[in-house]
Amino acid sequence: MLNHMEFDLQCTDIVRKFDDFTAVDHVSFAIKKGSFFSILGPSGCGKTTLLRMLAGFDNPTSGEIIIKGKSMNGVAPNKRPVNMVFQHLALFPNMNVSENIAYGLHRQGINKVEIKHRVEQVLARVNLAGSGNKQITQLSGGQKQRIAIARCLVLNPDVLLLDEPLGALDLKLREHMKVELKQLQQEFETTFVYITHDQSEALVMSDQVAVMNHGQFQQVGDPQQLYYQPDNAFVAGFVGDSNKWSASVIDILPDSLKVKTTTGLILSVSKVDNKSLIIGSEVDIFIRPEAVHISQQVTANLQDNHLNIKINNILFDGANSQLLVEEQNSGEEIKVKLPQTAEFMHLQKGDKLQISFPFQQVKTFPKELEVS
Amino acid sequence: MKTIGTANARTPIKLGLLLLLCPILLWLFLLVILPQLTMLNISLQERVAPRIYEYGFSNFIAFFTEPLYWNTFLRTAIMSIIATILTLIIAFPISYYIAKMLRGRAKGLLFVLCLIPFWVSELVRTYGWMILLRESGVISTFLQYIGLVDGPIEFLYTDATIMLGLVYSSMLFMVVPLTSTLDSLDDSYIEAGYDLGGNGFSVFWHIVVPHAKPAIVSGCIVVFMLTLGNYLTPILLGGKSSLWFTEQIFTQFITRFNWQQGSAFGVLLLSISSLIVWLGLKLSRQSFSKVMS
Ligand SMILES: Nc1ncnc2c1ncn2[C@@H]1O[C@H](COP(=O)(O)OP(=O)(O)O)[C@@H](O)[C@H]1O
Ligand SMILES: [Mg+2]
Numbered sequence: 199m200l201n202h203m204e205f206d207l208q209c210t211d212i213v214r215k216f217d218d219f220t221a222v223d224h225v226s227f228a229i230k231k232g233s234f235f236s237i238l239g240p241s242g243c244g245k246t247t248l249l250r251m252l253a254g255f256d257n258p259t260s261g262e263i264i265i266k267g268k269s270m271n272g273v274a275p276n277k278r279p280v281n282m283v284f285q286h287l288a289l290f291p292n293m294n295v296s297e298n299i300a301y302g303l304h305r306q307g308i309n310k311v312e313i314k315h316r317v318e319q320v321l322a323r324v325n326l327a328g329s330g331n332k333q334i335t336q337l338s339g340g341q342k343q344r345i346a347i348a349r350c351l352v353l354n355p356d357v358l359l360l361d362e363p364l365g366a367l368d369l370k371l372r373e374h375m376k377v378e379l380k381q382l383q384q385e386f387e388t389t390f391v392y393i394t395h396d397q398s399e400a401l402v403m404s405d406q407v408a409v410m411n412h413g414q415f416q417q418v419g420d421p422q423q424l425y426y427q428p429d430n431a432f433v434a435g436f437v438g439d440s441n442k443w444s445a446s447v448i449d450i451l452p453d454s455l456k457v458k459t460t461t462g463l464i465l466s467v468s469k470v471d472n473k474s475l476i477i478g479s480e481v482d483i484f485i486r487p488e489a490v491h492i493s494q495q496v497t498a499n500l501q502d503n504h505l506n507i508k509i510n511n512i513l514f515d516g517a518n519s520q521l522l523v524e525e526q527n528s529g530e531e532i533k534v535k536l537p538q539t540a541e542f543m544h545l546q547k548g549d550k551l552q553i554s555f556p557f558q559q560v561k562t563f564p565k566e567l568e569v570s
Numbered sequence: 571m572k573t574i575g576t577a578n579a580r581t582p583i584k585l586g587l588l589l590l591l592c593p594i595l596l597w598l599f600l601l602v603i604l605p606q607l608t609m610l611n612i613s614l615q616e617r618v619a620p621r622i623y624e625y626g627f628s629n630f631i632a633f634f635t636e637p638l639y640w641n642t643f644l645r646t647a648i649m650s651i652i653a654t655i656l657t658l659i660i661a662f663p664i665s666y667y668i669a670k671m672l673r674g675r676a677k678g679l680l681f682v683l684c685l686i687p688f689w690v691s692e693l694v695r696t697y698g699w700m701i702l703l704r705e706s707g708v709i710s711t712f713l714q715y716i717g718l719v720d721g722p723i724e725f726l727y728t729d730a731t732i733m734l735g736l737v738y739s740s741m742l743f744m745v746v747p748l749t750s751t752l753d754s755l756d757d758s759y760i761e762a763g764y765d766l767g768g769n770g771f772s773v774f775w776h777i778v779v780p781h782a783k784p785a786i787v788s789g790c791i792v793v794f795m796l797t798l799g800n801y802l803t804p805i806l807l808g809g810k811s812s813l814w815f816t817e818q819i820f821t822q823f824i825t826r827f828n829w830q831q832g833s834a835f836g837v838l839l840l841s842i843s844s845l846i847v848w849l850g851l852k853l854s855r856q857s858f859s860k861v862m863s
Binding site for chain 2: 253255274275276281282284285286288290291292293301302305306349350353
């Protein structure tokens with residue numbers, strides 16, 4: 199068995215069925231003390247259902263949740279050492295900021311002087327000292343966010359659960375809150391379980407990320423692992439931006455594969471461990487836009503993929519600018535990262551160039567059987 | 571130039587608004603304010619000789635010197651307050667169950683079931699209760715049949731029966747506002763209440779009640795006013811012993827043909843209902859406009 203002290207939260211084989219629909223399907227994981235754990239998945243994949251079971255609002259059909267070494271089966275939400283930040287925050291509108299934060303402390307029967315002291319302390323820690331008498335409606339989006347988190351953290355929970363709390367914020371504030379949340383987590387040293395459908399939130403903030411789809415965990419790992427070593431096609435497609443093609447194997451070489459995409463483009467790709475792959479096998483291949491090198495002159499490396507392309511479109515987005523290019527023979531469209539350097543400033547629609555990428559950068563996965 | 575322009579533009583709007591408000595203003599004036607003022611005027615007249623009247627307070631003095639009058643008056647007010655509180659206590663769990671526990675079709679169905687009795691007139695509903703409760707009625711007969719009692723029992727003509735009738739006929743006016751307000755309370759507030767360590771009582775008291783407060787107060791005001799001014803239910807279910815103040819007013823106007831005294835009673839009833847509503851608002855720290863919106 200795993201050492202209980204090292205983990206704040208352990209789940210073994212959690213299943214949640216609604217009639218004959220399985221929302222959470224045999225999920226197991228363990229979260230280290232004081233770490234930031236994210237569950238990332240498209241909406242409807244069962245994230246909220248899983249989180250509500252951790253909070254105690256819902257019970258697993260089977261499986262066990264262990265928090266700080268104690269089984270949570272049959273433990274009511276108000277008796278669990280976890281707190282939750284709701285999707286729409288659920289700050290009580292009839293109470294002001296202090297009263298909202300004090301609500302949980304009052305329930306623990308702490309005396310008034312102590313409560314006042316702790317409320318002021320936590321307000322200072324979330325940089326909202328002196329806002330205690332404000333009404334909830336007077337706060338900005340980011341301030342509400344911080345109060346919702348302070349309201350939970352003042353209770354010193356073992357685990358803080360967050361259900362897409364940044365979803366309602368505008369882009370700029372969301373970027374800012376990402377950093378702030380991470381800082382708060384490190385400062386309070388509380389274990390965070392954060393669910394989101396936004397891969398950038400998960401990658402920026404987390405120590406560990408679990409990618410979820412159709413109620414199952416696809417892969418659990420740190421952000422770099424997920425980004426550079428995806429376990430399967432879903433993770434490769436969902437985390438980060440990728441060009442994705444369907445292809446079939448036409449040759450198996452000692453350290454690479456030759457594949458042909460449906461439009462007839464022939465590429466060298468990295469080899470899969472999967473032994474069952476034979477010539478003619480269907481595969482999905484992924485290449486990240488930033489792994490593609492643009493050049494005006496030919497460089498000679500036989501194993502690299504060299505393609506002659508024409509620029510179809512320039513998508514300017516500052517540092518995230520991309521080129522949409524078309525391979526000359528097959529007409530396959532490829533997204534390529536456009537570095538904002540002097541070398542590429544003059545590029546225009548219709549220009550002809552060469553692109554290249556090493557075969558190691560092309561991830562290959564056996565084609566998934568369509569789940570119907 | 572500019573100011574003249576806006577002034578010109580504004581006048582027709584004001585006129586339009588006035589025209590739009592005309593029906594309601596007329597209605598308010600002709601049917602609410604005018605009768606009340608007339609009544610106040612009549613109540614201040616005292617008869618000095620046949621067909622000769624002078625202004626004076628004798629009608630009001632009569633009220634305070636005759637114990638039957640003000641006892642009835644107080645009894646009516648207190649019974650109405652009790653009926654209002656009972657209605658609230660019974661309606662709250664029902665509304666909570668409909669709004670928060672039920673989902674989908676069951677919810678609509680139960681809500682409509684609460685409304686159905688109110689499709690028939692109050693008179694018919696009250697007669698329904700009489701059929702059940704009278705000496706030779708359904709309940710009495712049933713109790714005799716199963717051998718629980720020896721002789722027939724009269725359930726009618728007691729204060730408890732009046733209370734039953736009043737609460738029953740007020741239910742709708744409490745359940746409807748409460749259900750719609752509780753329905754608008756997002757489940758996540760209740761869950762957050764539990765999540766932060768609250769138990770059933772503290773979630774109810776600190777989260778559900780403050781949210782429902784405007785509906786509670788408005789429901790109570792409506793129920794209280796309807797109960798205080800109710801005539802049919804106390805008379806039919808309470809009979810001669812009902813001692814309801816509206817009955818006194820009826821007697822003065824119709825039986826005694828003493829419009830002056832009747833008007834004085836009417837004015838007093840209006841004053842006490844306004845006073846109690848005002849007190850209720852003050853105690854619950856609600857403003858009238860907020861409650862009624
Ligand atoms: N109470 C419920 N009854 C039936 N199905 C539900 C219930 N709650 C959630 N589901 C279903 O479970 C799936 C996962 O929902 P959810 O956990 O909310 O997804 P996510 O939070 O990842 O967007 C959805 O398809 C949803 O329809
Ligand atoms: Mg969700």
